[in-house]
Amino acid sequence: MKTNKLIATIILSLAFLSGYAQKDKIRQATKEYENFAYLKTTEILLEVANKGYTSVDILQKLGNSFYFTNKMEDAAKWYAALMAMNETVDAEYYFRYAQALKSVENYTESDKWMKKFLELKKDDLRGRAFLSKVDYLSKIEAASRDIEIKNLDINSNQSDFGTAQFNTKIIFASSRGGGKKYKWNEQPFLDLFSAEKQEDGTYSNVKEFGGDINTKYHESTVSFTPKEDVMYFTRNNYFKGKFKKDDNNTNRLKIYKATKESDNTWGPIESIHFNSDDYSVAHPSVNINGTKLYFASDMPGTYGNSDIFVADIKPDGSLGEPINLGSSINTEAQETFPFINEVGDLYFSSNGFAGLGGLDIFVIRDFEKKFENKLPLVIENLAKPINGPKDDFGYYENLTTKEGFFTSNRDGGKGDDDIYTFNLPQCTQTLKGVVKDEYTKALLPGATVNLLTENGKPISQVTVGNDAAFSFEVACNQEFLVRASKDTYMPDEVRVTTPNKKQELQLELSLKPDELKIQxxxxxxxxxxxxxxxxxxxxxxxxxxxxxxxxxxxxxxxxxxxxxxxxxxxxxxxxxxxxxxxxxxxxxxxxxxxxxxxxxxxxxxxxxxxxxxxxxxxxxxxxxxxxxxxxxxxxxxxxxxxxxxxx
Known part of the structure; x- marks a missing residue:
């Protein structure tokens, strides 16, 4: 059965690197070199600038020299002087200046320059959320992964969906429970169940979950706070024995909160404050810090059939006001079943973005940080085999146990909706390359190559041998900086975004001489x-x-x-x-x-x-x-x- 029918799904459409390598000692005595000497241009430029003689070129090179050596206070100083000249510069300098300001905790000014960067780099992945609607099928095909998905043994011949982990169990919704039937499909109303994880990694021993949590109407989609002492779950508008409908005679969905008692039972049950008889609120997901509650709703102000929202979870456990995640995520169609993982990636299902059919599962990597800092959001289709031509939804993953779950009504299942599981792929990329002299193309043995995060934090470092070759194993779907340096040369840097498919990426870093022979x-x-x-x-x-x-x-x-x-x-x-x-x-x-x-x-x-x-x-x-x-x-x-x- 289609899940949007089953639960009235409420959905959210959601360089010239002037950071020159430092020499142990600047060669001072010309007599040591007979009739020639070497000139380090960085020091010359700094001496010139400190005397008040500046130009765009000088300030760019000085700013870069400190930026790429992580001397951000000095970098901010020279970039500030560059910006004060009001000359046209490459947008990358706005980005670097913003990063330098952020590193010295000048966040307000940093935001100002990030906005300028966004204005000029609308097509940059750092600058805006991007979802191409051209050749989307070939792009999804290219993003497909070689992973094995398995239909869980616990699936019934009815509807089973929506997975979350609790202790050594998984909690899911199912219509297997008997009792009052839902007129829409003549199946029993949904209840919450648990299944115990076995030593071989399978799940069995299915039981009803939560004592008084289940009622004669629908319960589904549960999420727990980090300490597992508070749970949020979806239920029909049925509370304290009262079943309510809106003006159109529709019984809506609401999110309820239950607190664990000292005897490990759940109660009391509370209705969250922005529930309503007039719209639905459903499918909660709590972040790893227990500070945010993500959910789907069709409350007033939504862009489409349902949107994804977030509300703060305050220290006292109360909830703030719901915030719509915005038009970069929510469409005129359905966005629903949000899930936020341990590192702040946001997964959700939608039929409003280009996909393979029905509801597809999408992800926004590093969503929480980007949303908080108003950075661009990039929406990725999870591709095959997780997405297919039917409905795919209810994604959940545990990065510690490397387990993933999702629900689908695809062909070949046991019931209307089945839960599928898979092992999270250990996707890595190999970044390989060589370091050369830019002018002579000669190999540069002894060069140092650094692998850094997108924000310049060190990850790994190697010194290349006679073949001037380097190699790093890196994660998929991430952005990295690869920087090479060598005495008497100016460093070179490239920014690399790794794909989500294992492959080998080839780079070439070319260094310009920093010390030039003069005679x-x-x-x-x-x-x-x-x-x-x-x-x-x-x-x-x-x-x-x-x-x-x-x-x-x-x-x-x-x-x-x-x-x-x-x-x-x-x-x-x-x-x-x-x-x-x-x-x-x-x-x-x-x-x-x-x-x-x-x-x-x-x-x-x-x-x-x-x-x-x-x-x-x-x-x-x-x-x-x-x-x-x-x-x-x-x-x-x-x-x-x-x-x-x-x-």
Missing amino acids: EGTDLAKTLNIPIIYFDFDKHNIRYDAEVELQKVLAVMNKYPTMTIDIRSHTDCRAKAAYNLMLSENRAKSTRQYLIKKGIAPNRLTAKGYGESQLVNDCGCEPTNESNCTEAKHQLNRRSEFIIVKM
Whole structure:
């Protein structure tokens, strides 16, 4: 028999990782390296920024450098400076800033930046609940698992459904009890029964449960508080001998509460305060902390035939006001039979989402944390073999005993609705990969690879061997960070969401050199990624944006006090040659003069302008070539160089 007929089911439609690897000791003495040295760009950027010279690029790299080394107070500082610039940045920086703020307990500000992240990343799994309605059958098929389900021996030839564990028993509803018959199907009204777990893991010895809990009308779907001293269960609107109906002559469902007595009997029985004669409240599920009661109802304000709600369980045992879980879960159809497991995953049945037919069972992983923090909810179909073309509902699992239960009226059962059981699959994924140099593609033996949670908490760490390979065994249906680092390189990180099917995932982490070889002839502009030193039109005084870049050169020269450099200024050829030569000469001299004013000895600096005489592309000065030249090509010729003459 269809369960929605049986119980009038009330349903709820519910990087550039600038976190550079730390060296034991920064190489200080140039004499140890004869005619070359190594430059650690992070320290240079920090020195520049601490002097008040900042740019989007500098702040991003500094924020990242602390974020990826879990120095969140410093990360928050530099990300805050980045956000204060009001420049367009990748949404990932909003997310990282929000996480950094949360780690220093600035929750209000963190929420603000998470909202900004959500606005820009509507398609991100962290940003919104997502259920694709395109190709859903193939997606469900891909999510199907190779698990064996068994029809419980205790099932009868009538209706058995809705499972919960209590001590060494399972508690379920069944119409096997005899007595008054339900006119809808001419079967006895439902009562609660128990079955004892045997040493071989099977269940037998079925008995009526709860003494005075069962009445001549329906009882079903029970849930216990963590101490198993309070139970919530579903019953018809029948209390203290009174059977009540609404204005449409319908007897509704209600949730009742019973407390265990000192002699282990159940009583007294109470009706929870938001029950009503005019709507149904049913299918309770208490969370692991005993602080939340989830249930289904068609009370006013529902989105469809029934919705899933939650109410707080207060310390004194009283219940707060019901809260609808919202339109991301509840649809215009039926959502019902909620179950919240030990880690806060919410399971429920629905016919409002794309499925295989009838009621399908869905899950929202990590629901409690996400709902509390107003994070996006992702609804997953449990797929085959748990879901099928008939009604599948009443999911329950115990992560400690690794047992799972659900109810179905699928073909091949013993009665109208049967309880099925299965062992929770030990689903793991293998994350494998290698660490390489991004530019040369050479393997990087000795690199450290860290596996972290989605929020950056360490899980495991390995140091790769000569093959630069790493491997981690991880759980299914979870998000992880995989981060690689090595001395003299900048770390790399990838975010991975594992599927719910066992397989091997291949990664490649590419590290950019953090220490760059410098020697006589090196151009610091290229080494430090210094763009054009811009001057205002027809002027040669140093602008602020140029000053930020020159701070990098200043920091290097202070680090290596015997270094001398030659400043070279170039132009394109879109003015007269004599004019360009004079302009470049003045700009080179202005740059030299700026560095002298900042404390660099004059004898360590030479400067010369080359005008348009040393172009780097085919944008020459002949008019016939002008048509081939874009502004970007001209810009390549308008450059500054800082050539190391002597170390």
